Amino acid sequence: MGAIAGIFSLSHEKRQQINLMTDALIHRGTSALTVCDEGYISMSCRSNNVNVSQHTLISFCGRYQLVFDGVVYNCNKLSEKLEKDFPDLFKNKGAEPLSDTQIILELFAAYGPESVKMLNGVFAYSVYDRKEKKLFLFRDRLGVKPLFYSKFGNDFWFASELRSLMKALPSKTFNLAKLPLYLHLGYFPEPYTVINEAKKLPAGHYGVWDGTDISFTKYWTAEDFVGENINVSFNDAVSQFMSVLENAVEDSLLSDIPLGVFLSGGIDSSLVAAIAASKARGKIKTFTVSSPDAKHDESVYAGKVAKYLNSEHYEMPADEKALFDLAVPLLKQMDEPLADSSFFPVYIVSSFARQHVTAALGGDGGDELFQGYGAYKWASRLSNIGIKTLSPFARLLLSGKRHQQFFHPRVKKYFKSNIFCIEQNLFTSWELESEKFFLPKEFPDNNMAYSILSPQESQAFFDINYSLKDDFLVKVDRASMLANLEVIPPLLDHRVVETALRLPFKFKIKNGETKILLKEILAQYIPRDYFERPKKGFSVPMQRWLKSDLTFLQDEFLKNSVVRLFDIVPQYFVDDVVDKYMSGKADWFYNRVWTLIVLSQYLEQNKDIEIIKT
16 A cells, blocks of 8 residues: 556666655655666555565566555455465465465466456556566556556656656646646546646556557446346345445455544445444444534534444544645645545545554445435436426526526536536536637547436446546545545445446435435444435535635635636636625635636646646
């Protein structure tokens, strides 16, 4: 667990930049560092493991070298497979069992890059073939672990974070063509980044760099499990899914490190905590941060669940001053523009948990897999022929209101992303087009799964492919790693995801009630009255803050005529957004203001990123 980085270059001088790259990742692994330099490659790994040599290794055959970040849950079974298939090589390696990282490397040596399919976990790793002078890069199925890469001529870089690449790249130019995506979604979706010279390795893929170019192979995709509905009764589905979920949570309970559970009091985190409590050898530790906003505070429910589970519960009250005092420091540590302000509470709870444990289980994934978000209901409503007919009247009735946007005649052009962006209070496609900001033609991807799914299911599948991977998981990874905490999401175990995608839609939502199958499972662990209530969710009161304690951010990054933001976004456009928000005409514009602040601050902090207008 930690971070990896590497440089493939014929130039020894360029390979020496590996130290700068690794230093930029110190927050992801402060205890130990290792660097290897072999032939054309320099690779490094940061870890909190005292025995960091377990994270960068040479295979027994001497041909392959590896750096690894992440957790693989089924290493014991994989070790048994190696011993069975190659008894002469592995059964007599001494009394010490193979480390998890050595197992992963030996699997590659034995079965090649397709061995990644055998791994169950969250990971990003690299294998260098010393004989063929090839570099292999791997990323887990759902994209929990980040991995960036860049190439210039015969030089190639990779790293767990963009800030690491930035230390070595010979040039950096702002990705002006993908700016509309950021304004529309609040993040740069895979494979794009904020700069033209770097990309994100696609989730569920491995890449091969041969010294001149990189090629990709997809080894897993969620699309393959859509449309294969399991033909079972509801009770049988509950039993089957419960078994899969219990295995996933039990496998994620790492025995060799102090581990806790994030417990918000909602369905997903309560379910993970309940199963963990039933499977752990002793008491589990649970962590909750109470929200300063009473409308979004679920700490009392989390406390009740923790008491029922007999967990060692820790609750931290988050006062508003502590939160908004973090605004500027955390803005500077985001690594890449990300307009999700819940970055702050994730950092708070991660820092709090890190005082007691080095890893924690989270509940990410339940909403996307079991229809937990309001956006999915909007997708269903707006696909109804009756609603389509009444759209002009709805627009008139809702004039000046946020929900009026759902009935705009051009919402259907980018239907799924427009629903997402309206829910997130961001810029719609038609608003961007009026300012000559055009979304890429290849967005969103032309996924065949959408054609066989209902509108609600399609909207959720869009989130799995985009916002889950490139917003929510990124937010958790960056915020938790700044606190030096590893977060593991058992609901995104690929076995759980595959099974959930196969479940009939009627097992996920019925008569407007969401997550019905998850609730049925949770009811077998805790009383229903502990969780049968409307969803709240933890958020910071950004709508109020930007008109009070954080107005200075507007002054510094949106009203200062010399900021570089105005080189890419017209100043009148920014002024209009800010004026409508501050005047009260459009209070929901707060997230648009925040999105622009995040981008502007990033451009001021990274002035070595050149802005080239075409």
